[in-house]
Amino acid sequence: MLTGSQIADSLEQLGITHVVTVPDSTIGQWQSEIESRASMKVVRVCREGEAWEVAAGLELGGARPLVMIQCTGFFESGDAIRNVLHDWKLPIASIIGYRSYLSQETLPGDTCLVFTEPVLDAWKMEYRLLTKPTELGVITEHLAACRAANKAGTILVAEGKA
């Protein structure tokens, strides 16, 4: 739906210095373009909970990280999200892939569709859902607004099948 170039441009506009990530078949396609930009580094973690705490350390050290994971890994990340966003109150930006959102008619039954948005609400994460390429500007608008307010912001990117 979105190209690596579009995402990398958006992240550069936001001043992102590090993208901390576990790939899926959508967001993983953006890695090489992000990595090609001199202003950003990709940090590959083994499991998504790590990503939030690595990002926390980067933020505390003066960098500007962004966490990029799939919603399944977001579910795994709960304790780290609680700690980083709510205990330490760090304004970490994130992009979360919303598995199966674009395949609801052909691939019904993926429980990611049931739980992703309610769990984002439960963790009090301010998110915007991006469902088509024409909405690309939502990324910079929302994440910049959250940063200005010293709050964490999340972009939920609709994906097809896993």
Added chain:
Amino acid sequence: MSAPAKTTRFVAKDALIALHSARDERDVVITTMSPARDWLTLTPQSPLDVVFVPSAMGHATSLGLGLALAQPDRRVIVCNGDGSMLMNLGSLVTIVGAGATNVIVLVFQNRVYEVTGAQPMPANPDFAAIARGSGFESVFEFSDSDEWASMINDVLDAPGPVFAVLNVAPDVGIPGPKSPGPAGERARRLLDALRS
């Protein structure tokens, strides 16, 4: 892969006292669980001390990696528990993969979940072997406080990333660490200290 229990173990606080004396004033020191409890009793405290309380389970090493990547000219020393290390073993691979040579992970191996009442862990692995297998550049193991105190500068100055196992005795019945203040405020103070 359960490592045989060391016949010699030393007092964890002695290890921290030696570290407290040896650390450079530019070093960031992260403590969690039992090491955090004991570190808080040592003076003077440094503005670059990160008492990781409240924490997320097992994530002190991940926090340390992020700080190390953002502050490549400083050493970041992570004082971790063995139970905490077990919860986030993959972070050792992540540290190596990220190329962070300024991370020093110290695992205080007391072989129990001490702060919850010294319950046994699933197993007691050979952490040094795991660190070597993960690609850590320098790996050490100590079971004697005098040896640790005499070698500590060699450990801190070794090519990184560095990993050391400290075989310590558990302190059973002592409560875990308490937060030294609101984490959000401490985060802002740390950011200021790193910028100054």
